[in-house]
Amino acid sequence: MGVNPLDLIREYLPFFASGTLFTIGFSLAGIVFGTILGLLVCFGKMLRNKVLSAPFVCYITFFRGTPLFVQILIIHFGVVPAVFHQSNGIISGIIALSLNEAAYIAEVFRAGIQSIDEGQTEAARSLGMDRVQAMRYVILPQAVRRVLPPMGNEFISLIKDSSLLAAIAAPELTYWAQAMGAQYAIVWTPYLTISFIYLILTLGMSAIVNRLERRMATK
Amino acid sequence: MMIKVENLKKSFGANEVLKDINLEVQKQEVVVVIGPSGSGKSTLLRCINQLEDITSGHVYIEGTDIADKKANINKIRQDVGMVFQQFNLFPHMTVLDNILLAPTKVKKISREEARVKAMELLGKVGLEEKADAYPDSLSGGQKQRIAIARALAMEPKMMLFDEPTSALDPEMVGEVLDVMKQLARDGMTMVVVTHEMGFAREVGDRVIFMDGGYIVEENEPRQLFEYPQEERTKAFLSKVL
Numbered sequence: 001m002g003v004n005p006l007d008l009i010r011e012y013l014p015f016f017a018s019g020t021l022f023t024i025g026f027s028l029a030g031i032v033f034g035t036i037l038g039l040l041v042c043f044g045k046m047l048r049n050k051v052l053s054a055p056f057v058c059y060i061t062f063f064r065g066t067p068l069f070v071q072i073l074i075i076h077f078g079v080v081p082a083v084f085h086q087s088n089g090i091i092s093g094i095i096a097l098s099l100n101e102a103a104y105i106a107e108v109f110r111a112g113i114q115s116i117d118e119g120q121t122e123a124a125r126s127l128g129m130d131r132v133q134a135m136r137y138v139i140l141p142q143a144v145r146r147v148l149p150p151m152g153n154e155f156i157s158l159i160k161d162s163s164l165l166a167a168i169a170a171p172e173l174t175y176w177a178q179a180m181g182a183q184y185a186i187v188w189t190p191y192l193t194i195s196f197i198y199l200i201l202t203l204g205m206s207a208i209v210n211r212l213e214r215r216m217a218t219k
Numbered sequence: 220m221m222i223k224v225e226n227l228k229k230s231f232g233a234n235e236v237l238k239d240i241n242l243e244v245q246k247q248e249v250v251v252v253i254g255p256s257g258s259g260k261s262t263l264l265r266c267i268n269q270l271e272d273i274t275s276g277h278v279y280i281e282g283t284d285i286a287d288k289k290a291n292i293n294k295i296r297q298d299v300g301m302v303f304q305q306f307n308l309f310p311h312m313t314v315l316d317n318i319l320l321a322p323t324k325v326k327k328i329s330r331e332e333a334r335v336k337a338m339e340l341l342g343k344v345g346l347e348e349k350a351d352a353y354p355d356s357l358s359g360g361q362k363q364r365i366a367i368a369r370a371l372a373m374e375p376k377m378m379l380f381d382e383p384t385s386a387l388d389p390e391m392v393g394e395v396l397d398v399m400k401q402l403a404r405d406g407m408t409m410v411v412v413t414h415e416m417g418f419a420r421e422v423g424d425r426v427i428f429m430d431g432g433y434i435v436e437e438n439e440p441r442q443l444f445e446y447p448q449e450e451r452t453k454a455f456l457s458k459v460l
Contacts, residue, residue, distance in 0.1 A: 117305075117307075119303060119305050119307040120307060120309065122270050122301075122303070122307065123301075123303060123307035123308075123309070123366075124309075124321075125270065125293075125296065126268055126270065126296055126299070126300070126301035126370075127296070127297075127320070127321035127325065127369070127370070127373055128293050128294070128296045128297035128321060128325045128326075128373060129293070129321060129324065129325055130293045133324055133325065137320055137324060138309055138320075141311050142309075142310065142311050145311070
């Protein structure tokens with residue numbers, strides 16, 4: 001052997017740097033689109049009309065009940081080529097993570113909304129607010145506080161799960177670690193390096209969520 | 220006629236809670252509803268502003284049938300203030316914002332204008348200094364007085380009180396009842412479900428005794444408390460007086 005691991009890391013540093021940015025990018029996209037879509041799916045599932053809510057129930061069941069890895073493969077090799085006439089790991093990655101995250105966020109939000117005492121809605125309605133106003137001004141602000149910790153957990157999972165995108169050649173951290181491992185036939189150096197980077201990302205995320213929680217709790 | 224209830228029935232599944240209720244409440248009248256727990260008094264109150272859907276019969280608020288699909292229940296509820304046993308203040312807002320929310324969002328009154336009115340109401344319930352406090356920092360009696368102020372901010376034509384003092388420590392009951400008495404003196408139309416017989420006697424224009432989903436007896440307070448006609452009324456009063 002005789003090759004210094006630090007030299008190898010130095011050589012791959014630009015790739016790890018861009019890989020980190022991609023991992024952050026995929027995670028952010030998943031968080032933003034997943035949260036927006038998740039809220040819509042959550043309201044869809046809570047519709048009183050069973051026929052209207054059925055598609056949303058199916059959506060959640062599918063995306064929570066099948067492996068994310070399988071969803072990534074279906075979207076990358078099936079859905080994206082069918083729609084865009086070519087495959088693209090970055091687009092597939094964002095779509096897969098967002099759709100999957102949305103299903104989990106929808107359930108987190110639904111639990112949060114339903115955990116708010118019925119009396120809050122009744123008080124709002126008795127003051128003349130309609131359903132939407134009661135949700136917007138009274139229920140959601142309280143639910144958001146309550147769902148912040150489980151949302152933080154979802155976001156942390158999302159950062160880690162984005163590593164699966166290496167399988168469709170999306171140029172994120174794990175992809176470059178695999179490349180490095182294959183080039184030099186080594187294991188420890190690439191995977192310990194990206195483990196360390198993932199740890200920084202997940203710890204950073206939980207620090208952000210903790211801070212948000214504290215800020216909201218002091219109000 | 221502010222409230223008219225006609226042949227009202229309400230079931231939860233197979234359990235019929237209200238069985239043919241008829242009731243009229245005139246403008247500025249204070250009607251007190253008493254009865255054992257499970258008699259349907261709270262359900263009756265909740266049917267009056269459609270927090271519960273009625274199973275059959277009619278509820279008219281100022282002549283409008285609230286079960287009618289064309290009736291705008293949100294508009295009607297603005298005229299019918301409600302005070303709950305558990306206060307139901309919005310815990311994520313200050314006292315002032317609790318009071319301002321509905322006038323500014325529902326009636327679209329400017330915040331400045333609503334604020335003047337809100338401070339006036341806080342003065343009326345004796346809690347001006349709590350405007351910027353959060354509900355969690357208040358005692359039960361203070362919370363309920365704020366809840367009354369919040370309902371009054373919509374300038375309702377009538378008020379429904381659902382056991383407003385039942386969740387309070389005994390020493391706080393008086394402060395809430397005092398606010399309600401003042402409201403009655405100011406001419407507010409009120410329907411009050413309560414276990415406070417002293418209040419019923421002193422403030423009520425009419426007392427209704429409910430049991431088993433029926434209005435068993437109704438009369439002016441002195442008559443009902445001193446000369447109850449029905450056996451069930453006598454049995455209930457002998458336990459609570």
